[in-house]
Amino acid sequence: MILFQDVTHDYGGGPLFQGVSLKLEAGSFHFLTGPSGAGKSTFLKLCYGELLPSSGSVSIMGTDLRTMSRDQLAAARQRVGIVHQDCRFLDHLGVAQNVALPMTATERPLPESDLEDLLSWVGLADRAAALPPTLSGGERQRAALARAVIVAPNLLLADEPTGNLDWEMSQRLLLLMVELNRMGTAVLIATHDLNLIRFAKAHVNARVLRIAGRKLAVAGSDL
Amino acid sequence: MSARAISDLVVPQGGQSVWLVTLSAAAMGFLAVFALALAVSAAGLARGWSAQLAQTATIRISAPPAEIEQQIAIVLDVLRTTPGITEARLLGEEEQGALLEAWLGPDLPLDVLPLPRLIELTETAEGPDRQGLRLRLSAEAPGAVYDDHTRWRRPLVQAAARMQVLAVVALGLIGLVMSAVITLAASASLASNGQVVAVLRLVGARDRFIARAFVRSISRRAFLGATAGTLAALALFWALPDLGGPLEPVAGFGFRGRSWLLPLLIPPLATVLAWLASLATAYHVLRRVT
Ligand SMILES: Nc1ncnc2c1ncn2[C@@H]1O[C@H](COP(=O)(O)OP(=O)(O)OP(=O)(O)O)[C@@H](O)[C@H]1O
Ligand SMILES: [Mg+2]
Numbered sequence: 001m002i003l004f005q006d007v008t009h010d011y012g013g014g015p016l017f018q019g020v021s022l023k024l025e026a027g028s029f030h031f032l033t034g035p036s037g038a039g040k041s042t043f044l045k046l047c048y049g050e051l052l053p054s055s056g057s058v059s060i061m062g063t064d065l066r067t068m069s070r071d072q073l074a075a076a077r078q079r080v081g082i083v084h085q086d087c088r089f090l091d092h093l094g095v096a097q098n099v100a101l102p103m104t105a106t107e108r109p110l111p112e113s114d115l116e117d118l119l120s121w122v123g124l125a126d127r128a129a130a131l132p133p134t135l136s137g138g139e140r141q142r143a144a145l146a147r148a149v150i151v152a153p154n155l156l157l158a159d160e161p162t163g164n165l166d167w168e169m170s171q172r173l174l175l176l177m178v179e180l181n182r183m184g185t186a187v188l189i190a191t192h193d194l195n196l197i198r199f200a201k202a203h204v205n206a207r208v209l210r211i212a213g214r215k216l217a218v219a220g221s222d223l
Numbered sequence: 224m225s226a227r228a229i230s231d232l233v234v235p236q237g238g239q240s241v242w243l244v245t246l247s248a249a250a251m252g253f254l255a256v257f258a259l260a261l262a263v264s265a266a267g268l269a270r271g272w273s274a275q276l277a278q279t280a281t282i283r284i285s286a287p288p289a290e291i292e293q294q295i296a297i298v299l300d301v302l303r304t305t306p307g308i309t310e311a312r313l314l315g316e317e318e319q320g321a322l323l324e325a326w327l328g329p330d331l332p333l334d335v336l337p338l339p340r341l342i343e344l345t346e347t348a349e350g351p352d353r354q355g356l357r358l359r360l361s362a363e364a365p366g367a368v369y370d371d372h373t374r375w376r377r378p379l380v381q382a383a384a385r386m387q388v389l390a391v392v393a394l395g396l397i398g399l400v401m402s403a404v405i406t407l408a409a410s411a412s413l414a415s416n417g418q419v420v421a422v423l424r425l426v427g428a429r430d431r432f433i434a435r436a437f438v439r440s441i442s443r444r445a446f447l448g449a450t451a452g453t454l455a456a457l458a459l460f461w462a463l464p465d466l467g468g469p470l471e472p473v474a475g476f477g478f479r480g481r482s483w484l485l486p487l488l489i490p491p492l493a494t495v496l497a498w499l500a501s502l503a504t505a506y507h508v509l510r511r512v513t
Contacts, residue, residue: 071430
């Protein structure tokens with residue numbers, strides 16, 4: 001699904017991480033942890049081609065990001081669900097239209113009932129018409145996750161998807177991702193929340209990756 | 224929802240750049256009508272002047288009052304035997320007076336002024352042997368001067384042709400300025416919608432889809448603006464008083480007959496121009512977004 005080969009990334013002030021090689025298999029479930037500023041968001045951006053690595057190569061669904069045309073990248077992203085850490089929306093459209101955007105903007109049909117079911121699962125059924133700037137932080141995160149999963153993606157990349165949520169809602173959203181994973185979606189979640197990781201491990205066979213000291217390593221099973 | 228409706232939806236409507244497009248398209252449509260009118264009238268003038276003057280000539284006879292009738296008779300006689308002339312007509316004194324009145328006013332004491340007499344000629348398409356005619360006239364009626372109007376015609380036709388070039392250059396400049404304004408407006412619109420573009424790319428929208436959304440909204444504004452500007456200018460032309468009469472050649476600025484249809488091409492042309500300019504700009508700007 002995603003293949004990192006000897007990847008180094010550097011924004012200009014020295015490398016953030018070096019020599020990262022990693023393979024995310026279809027159907028796998030990973031967490032990505034590490035101290036703030038270690039490069040978790042950067043790592044996710046490399047996965048979906050918002051950034052290109054300073055050296056080494058990143059392949060997504062078998063194609064090197066560097067050799068992909070813009071349309072190929074767009075086509076690849078149509079099979080990837082992305083929850084951005086700062087949850088960007090189209091601020092002039094309501095929640096429901098934003099959640100439906102990955103389908104409508106790629107001209108794929110979307111059954112109205114699927115949209116309604118998903119909105120009620122994330123607890124936004126009664127906020128369907130609200131504009132994004134009027135949402136709370138947690139509501140934004142739920143809308144962003146709904147938008148990411150609506151395409152039933154092959155790969156889900158979520159950056160701190162539960163950062164602003166209460167524990168109960170965090171569990172609920174995690175179960176949604178676990179459910180997707182059971183149906184075949186590879187999941188990668190960047191998070192600080194060790195409770196969430198422990199909770200997930202009770203439901204799914206999840207591996208934990210840790211970025212620290214410019215290295216990416218598989219964390220011990222002691223979590 | 225249709226694909227079109229969706230692509231309209233993803234770009235927020237409104238904002239300054241939208242007004243910039245509408246306003247400039249309106250102004251350019253308005254100006255284009257005038258440039259087009261200039262082109263059409265100049266073409267009409269050139270055609271009219273050369274046609275009207277081409278097959279007419281005059282002979283002016285100035286002589287002392289005692290000899291003038293005799294010279295007129297000689298000239299008419301010469302003309303009758305000159306091939307290439309279909310008609311020769313001596314203008315009556317009142318007719319001549321009316322011609323002068325148009326320029327000098329009604330209070331002229333025409334009867335005391337020693338005016339030359341005029342003979343109006345209508346020539347065949349080939350015309351007479353002008354050089355020979357001049358020689359015969361100077362030999363038989365020294366007071367007669369043949370004038371075939373070429374002296375007037377050539378500069379007039381040239382002036383009209385220049386006016387036409389001028390009008391076409393003006394039309395070109397109008398198109399250029401409009402494309403430039405639309406290019407600016409399209410970049411401004413894309414730049415001020417940076418987040419919209421980024422989110423659309425994030426969810427996998429292709430450049431074509433994103434560009435279409437912007438291009439459609441800009442082209443639509445350009446069409447509306449250009450239509451309004453064109454109609455406003457046409458209304459002005461419609462309301463222009465029809466002077467007609469002796470002032471016709473100068474007052475004939477505007478459209479007539481089928482040329483009224485020409486300005487209707489301006490809105491579609493402006494739309495195509497806007498479409499091309501904004502499409503090129505959109506692709507250019509999108510290259511910078513991953
Ligand atoms: N566009 C950028 N240009 C320059 N430096 C950047 C840029 N984006 C991030 N950085 C820097 O790279 C480092 C890693 O950032 P990143 O957002 O990947 O961290 P993170 O692990 O996601 O942190 P957090 O847990 O706080 O979200 C930070 O020091 C950040 O300041
Ligand atoms: Mg981060």
